Amino acid sequence: MKKNFLLTPGPTPVPAEVLLAMATPSIHHRTPQFKAIFKEMNENLKYLFQTQNDVFTFACSGTGAMEAAVVNLLSAGDKAICVQGGKFGERWGEICRAYNIDFVPIDVEWGIAVEPEEIAQVLKKHKDAKVVFTTQCETSTGVLNDIKAIAEITKGTDTVLVVDAISSLGGVNLETDSWGVDVVVTGSQKGLMIPPGLAFCSVSKKAQGLVEKAKSPRYYFDFRLSKKALDKSDTAFTPAITLCIGLNEALKMIKRETLEVIFERNRKLARAVRAAMRAMGLKIFAKDPADVVTAVCSPKEVDSDKLVKIMRDEYGVSIAGGQAQLKGKIFRIAQLGYVNEFDLVMGISCLETVLSKMGYKFELGKGIGAFEAELLK
């Protein structure tokens, strides 16, 4: 009897209540029935984003919403700054390149957070940079960047701050309005607890100013079309109806529990997972770890790709391996979305079992013990 469980940093497990809501008979999107759901969903998205700004919903993956941010804010030849400290930070650069944006990369060593001071320096040199693109949680390395401090830098300037919070929103704190973050991008399959297929952008008034001027060609991702529709609680194009229905249920669950409680749980779980790894003699990869995904250095004798494969194919427990230059070298366990302490106990027990089978020497049960002890504090 193999049960499958996801401890990956997206997709995350979907609560049965949400799965069942999405399995109800189809409804049409241009009806009062859907409009009521969409309206409630949009209200609750504002709660999630901690914003009064518009939050636009697109049927696409997170990357689509990242592209939406680029094309709606910039024109070919415009200058931007991209913080690149992992696979997803680099994606900002790739999208800018595709749209002929003249971007200044800030290359940060994988595993550490960007120094806000470095952004301030680069911005001083490139005062004409219209946008700073950065990442809150860099999923590929498990690093958390200090968005509050970064927003302090862009706040008083004409430069707009865009944050990829795809794997962090709803998992760690991001106070869009009070910190002064102009555009926050996220996806549906992480902290939002629904399947992939929806992505979102919140857009501040300051960012809206760039939207009017941006000349990058766009249609499906055009914020102007999204805005016109949203003002009537409608969508510019056919929405992914079932995913919106699921999201509405998931957001109600989040609101009932409150963001504060969720953030605190993830904080505790992440601390306990790190304690478990250390008790097993393993090293945490990120110097500035995010509380939603823990990246762990694989022991020398263990190829992390093989570890992930055995855990998944023989035991049904999915964690993530390393990407790009970290392939085979790290594994990543998520504390994100619909995941509680006993899900992680299962994950750590499976990890202990497979590491042991793969020849790594440590005392079985040590990880679980440290995990429990940390949570009992």
Place this chain on the structure above:
Amino acid sequence: MKKNFLLTPGPTPVPAEVLLAMATPSIHHRTPQFKAIFKEMNENLKYLFQTQNDVFTFACSGTGAMEAAVVNLLSAGDKAICVQGGKFGERWGEICRAYNIDFVPIDVEWGIAVEPEEIAQVLKKHKDAKVVFTTQCETSTGVLNDIKAIAEITKGTDTVLVVDAISSLGGVNLETDSWGVDVVVTGSQKGLMIPPGLAFCSVSKKAQGLVEKAKSPRYYFDFRLSKKALDKSDTAFTPAITLCIGLNEALKMIKRETLEVIFERNRKLARAVRAAMRAMGLKIFAKDPADVVTAVCSPKEVDSDKLVKIMRDEYGVSIAGGQAQLKGKIFRIAQLGYVNEFDLVMGISCLETVLSKMGYKFELGKGIGAFEAELLK
């Protein structure tokens, strides 16, 4: 006891088997488990598209895939021809405008099919047109264009033919390869019987030639990234996993029934619906009607928007009203996807009931009688 049922030209009803498949516990997309589903889904998409070409799947609405076709084939300043005979034909023009494509519109009166000869004439005048964009079933008017005849015109030339088959693929015949259609665009929520959120483009070798040269900026919709991923049975970005799982189930149902049987059923049902409308003294709007959606002129005394609203809100039966200049003037009933004769009996009975209540004079039961008689032939 109000039961809700969809007879709209998208979204269409989703079979319970498909809804339940989508409600199973989440799986990760970079796993052998998902890869096997995705591979089978892609094989069966080729059957649906009647093609050996690559079929790219995007998490987006149909419009996203239309935009994908434009940006992957053309550069700003390139010439194209857009057949505009309804709201969706006009969308080709809108997308071309957004990307500074120099497009020649062929404006066709709403309700009639484009004359293939007209396309031939325009193409003769504009030999440098790289692409002809057209629509198979124009959902807004219920018109079917003769794609086979149009493909005959572009076949021997350097011009690539792109067909929006969003509301028709899997509903009426479209022989991508044997007719010589270069790019076929479709969406998930019509003939494919799953919820909205996925869209597709099949791309011929001839079209692939343009993809290499096209300079329109693109990232999320870049066919080159899609191709590279598809060759490894993978996706460039996180796929809409549950929708892919649902699609795989739906495509297996389609393959089991065979396209021929489905096309024949829709043909018969559409003929019977038209007979029913005529028996009730109503006029079919389209001179060249498609067998997937029947557009009907509302009687003078009946505002079709009101009719649709009462049918939906008081009786639970959703049909579609008119769009743009046809608002209030026509209503549309779909014979598409998971809809059989008794679903339509219910729809026609509801229509008879509400038309009668709204003061339109005709003999109750006449429509149903004609519908049954036509099917008994």
